[in-house]
Amino acid sequence: MFDTVVRKYSTWVKYRRTIDELSRLSSRELSDLGIHRNDIKFVARRSAV
Template identity: 65%
Template sequence: MFNTFARKYRSWKNYQRTVSELSRLSDHELHDLGIGRGDIEYVARRSVH
């Protein structure tokens, strides 16, 4: 049970970090990566699974 909680917490932290890092990029930088500002949360979710 603790392992499940720890794994979910790590995934959540990674998601939050990814959203934060991508949100700091300019629209131009995101475009260079092929990501729209509206896609940040989707990309972050995909990165933790």
């Protein structure tokens, strides 16, 4: 059970870190990566799994 809590927390931290890093990029930089600003949460969710 404790293992599950740690895993969920680690996943959440990775998700938040990805959102924070992508949000700091300009729209031009995101476009170069093929990401639109409204796709950031989707990309973060996929990277956290």
